[in-house]
Amino acid sequence: xxxxxxxxxxxxxxxxxxxxxxxxxxxxxxxxxxxxxxxxxxxxxxxxxxxxxxxxxxxxxxxxxxxxxxxxxxxxxxxxxxxxxxxxxxxxxxxxxxxxxxxxxxxxxxxxxxxxxxxxxxxxxxxxxxxxxxxxxxxxxxxxxxxxxxxxxxxxxxxxxxxxxxxxxxxxxxxxxxxxxxxxxxxxxxxxxxxxxxxxxxxxxxxxxxxxxxxxxxxxxxxxxxxxxxxxxxxxxxxxxxxxxxxxxxxxxxxxxxxxxxxxxxxxxx
Amino acid sequence: xxxxxxxxxxxxxxxxxxxxxxxxxxxxxxxxxxxxxxxxxxxxxxxxxxxxxxxxxxxxxxxxxxxxxxxxxxxxxxxxxxxxxxxxxxxxxxxxxxxxxxxxxxxxxxxxxxxxxxxxxxxxxxxxxxxxxxxxxxxxxxxxxxxxxxxxxxxxxxxxxxxxxxxxxxxxxxxxxxxxxxxxxxxxxxxxxxxxxxxxxxxxxxxxxxxxxxxxxxxxxxxxxxxxxxxxxxxxxxxxxxxxxxxxxxxxxxxxxxxxxxxxxxxxxxxxxxxxxxxxxxxxxxxxxxxxxxxxxxxxxxxxxxxxxxxxxxxxxxxxxxxxxxxxxxxxxxxxxxxxxxxxxxxxxxxxxxxxxxxxxxxx
Numbered sequence: 001x002x003x004x005x006x007x008x009x010x011x012x013x014x015x016x017x018x019x020x021x022x023x024x025x026x027x028x029x030x031x032x033x034x035x036x037x038x039x040x041x042x043x044x045x046x047x048x049x050x051x052x053x054x055x056x057x058x059x060x061x062x063x064x065x066x067x068x069x070x071x072x073x074x075x076x077x078x079x080x081x082x083x084x085x086x087x088x089x090x091x092x093x094x095x096x097x098x099x100x101x102x103x104x105x106x107x108x109x110x111x112x113x114x115x116x117x118x119x120x121x122x123x124x125x126x127x128x129x130x131x132x133x134x135x136x137x138x139x140x141x142x143x144x145x146x147x148x149x150x151x152x153x154x155x156x157x158x159x160x161x162x163x164x165x166x167x168x169x170x171x172x173x174x175x176x177x178x179x180x181x182x183x184x185x186x187x188x189x190x191x192x193x194x195x196x197x198x199x200x201x202x203x204x205x206x207x208x209x210x211x212x213x214x215x216x217x218x219x220x221x222x223x224x225x226x227x228x229x230x231x232x233x234x235x236x237x238x239x240x241x242x243x244x245x246x247x248x249x250x251x252x253x254x255x256x257x258x259x260x261x262x263x264x265x266x267x268x269x270x
Numbered sequence: 271x272x273x274x275x276x277x278x279x280x281x282x283x284x285x286x287x288x289x290x291x292x293x294x295x296x297x298x299x300x301x302x303x304x305x306x307x308x309x310x311x312x313x314x315x316x317x318x319x320x321x322x323x324x325x326x327x328x329x330x331x332x333x334x335x336x337x338x339x340x341x342x343x344x345x346x347x348x349x350x351x352x353x354x355x356x357x358x359x360x361x362x363x364x365x366x367x368x369x370x371x372x373x374x375x376x377x378x379x380x381x382x383x384x385x386x387x388x389x390x391x392x393x394x395x396x397x398x399x400x401x402x403x404x405x406x407x408x409x410x411x412x413x414x415x416x417x418x419x420x421x422x423x424x425x426x427x428x429x430x431x432x433x434x435x436x437x438x439x440x441x442x443x444x445x446x447x448x449x450x451x452x453x454x455x456x457x458x459x460x461x462x463x464x465x466x467x468x469x470x471x472x473x474x475x476x477x478x479x480x481x482x483x484x485x486x487x488x489x490x491x492x493x494x495x496x497x498x499x500x501x502x503x504x505x506x507x508x509x510x511x512x513x514x515x516x517x518x519x520x521x522x523x524x525x526x527x528x529x530x531x532x533x534x535x536x537x538x539x540x541x542x543x544x545x546x547x548x549x550x551x552x553x554x555x556x557x558x559x560x561x562x563x564x565x566x567x568x569x570x571x572x573x574x575x576x577x578x579x580x581x582x583x584x585x586x587x588x589x590x591x592x593x594x595x596x597x598x599x600x601x602x603x604x605x606x607x608x609x610x611x612x613x614x615x616x617x618x619x620x621x622x623x624x625x626x627x628x629x630x631x632x633x634x
Contacts, residue, residue: 056537058533058536058537090539091539091541092539093539094537094538094539095537095538095539096539099537100534100537102530102533102534106530107529107530107531108530108531108533108534109531109534110531110535110548110549110552110553111531111553111628111629112552112553112556112627112628112629113548113552114628121538121540121544121548122538122539122540125538125539125540125541125544126539155628155629157628157629
């Protein structure tokens with residue numbers, strides 16, 4: 001549990017604009033341990049999504065990484081700095097070692113490709129040896145997230161929001177990556193589906209042993225899913241700790257406010 | 271008229287309590303077939319409407335074609351006597367000009383639909399107009415059809431790459447060139463091409479469709495000659511058409527590049543070429559298929575001038591000659607052919623689209 005997969009040191013991300021620079025991530029130090037689920041909490045604009053996008057190397061101008069390092073230790077490969085790796089080296093690293101789970105309500109699935117083809121292209125790109133087992137692999141992956149095999153032949157517009165989120169989850173773990181970065185995986189889903197999705201994510205950890213970094217503004221998600229939680233506020237990490245400890249005894253006043261923002265049954269809204 | 275009646279599909283409107291009949295049940299089980307039938311019905315209505323408007327429109331043209339014909343005959347044969355009323359009446363019947371407008375219309379449509387007969391051509395009397403048209407039709411289909419398809423393919427491919435590589439020097443140059451040239455008329459480019467390649471350099475012929483010293487036939491010499499003579503007129507259509515398609519494809523491409531599924535494809539670590547073809551291009555060429563059908567009519571207009579300029583023996587030249595001589599059956603015939611081909615092309619593209627784009631569902 002203590003082996004470190006990703007070691008972020010002093011990460012800084014700046015959005016440049018004509019009205020001056022805006023620093024969205026201000027010197028974040030964070031270590032992700034193999035096999036854990038690490039939650040990143042914080043309000044809108046706290047920099048948690050920018051952090052995820054920067055680590056995935058999907059940051060687009062005017063966003064720029066202006067400092068820090070993020071040493072990534074994929075199993076069976078030499079360690080690399082995610083912030084400087086480029087070109088073919090980065091492309092090969094993607095998905096087989098580092099994958100991304102976007103929000104299901106976004107149109108992350110190609111609207112004119114069948115679900116099975118969106119599995120196929122990424123699997124064949126990084127693990128061409130599995131070509132012959134695709135027919136068995138795709139239904140199995142869909143089964144892991146509670147979807148029927150016939151979903152493979154469907155198009156994204158034929159799926160509900162929850163089904164899309166599950167398809168994205170199944171694609172994310174298709175190549176058993178070292179780290180999955182999930183950006184708001186339950187946002188825009190209704191509460192009952194949220195619970196099911198969270199359960200599936202927890203199951204994926206049990207079944208595949210994936211390391212998950214879950215970005216969510218919803219403290220309830222972290223309480224249910226995460227092992228450790230990191231709280232961000234205005235681009236800085238204000239608190240990192242074991243999820244029970246953070247919820248029981250938050251050290252930072254902002255963390256306390258976030259926890260108090262979780263609606264509870266039987267308590268009147270003030 | 272009965273042949274024109276569209277097969278009205280009443281499946282969806284039926285509210286009656288009777289159990290669905292065999293046809294109805296079959297249609298509900300085959301939505302694509304039901305859609306195709308309904309779309310074909312619409313096509314017949316469109317075709318009928320357009321042909322009717324064209325007919326009445328050309329009958330409103332001033333001038334008496336029969337008198338023109340008789341004058342021409344008198345000049346040609348130095349026949350100086352006054353044409354008898356009997357002769358004029360006979361010609362009127364033959365050209366379908368007797369009776370009131372409605373009677374003429376019914377007769378014309380009957381002949382057109384049942385026999386494919388467009389009436390005699392005035393210039394080439396007694397040769398029927400459809401024979402004159404069929405003689406020039408292959409040239410236009412060859413020139414216009416191939417050029418339009420080539421322009422579309424070049425334009426969509428180059429436009430997609432220009433959008434994909436936006437901000438790069440090559441893309442900027444291409445885009446600005448396309449903005450400057452996309453709306454230049456075909457004939458203007460044709461004039462420049464003639465000036466440069468035919469007049470100044472003397473490399474390519476500027477008139478006719480083939481070398482008249484070579485006997486027409488399926489021989490390498492003749493085909494070579496047709497290609498050589500067709501190059502300049504085709505080039506003028508392809509060049510301008512390509513720039514137009516570059517511009518519109520680039521415009522469709524740029525917003526697609528910001529779509530979530532492109533970011534996702536990048537995160538998947540797919541190769542750039544694969545993202546371009548499978549993710550970006552696949553989502554932006556579909557609207558261009560519809561646009562292609564719509565553009566055919568406009569291309570036909572431009573083609574008339576290009577053919578005239580190159581003295582190309584196609585429909586455009588036939589049309590211009592016919593207008594000059596008030597050969598109304600041929601004018602109407604060419605118009606009908608244009609209506610028919612554009613509507614048919616749009617029909618075929620509409621039927622093709624649901625097969626290409628899984629999201630397109632015209633049926634319920």
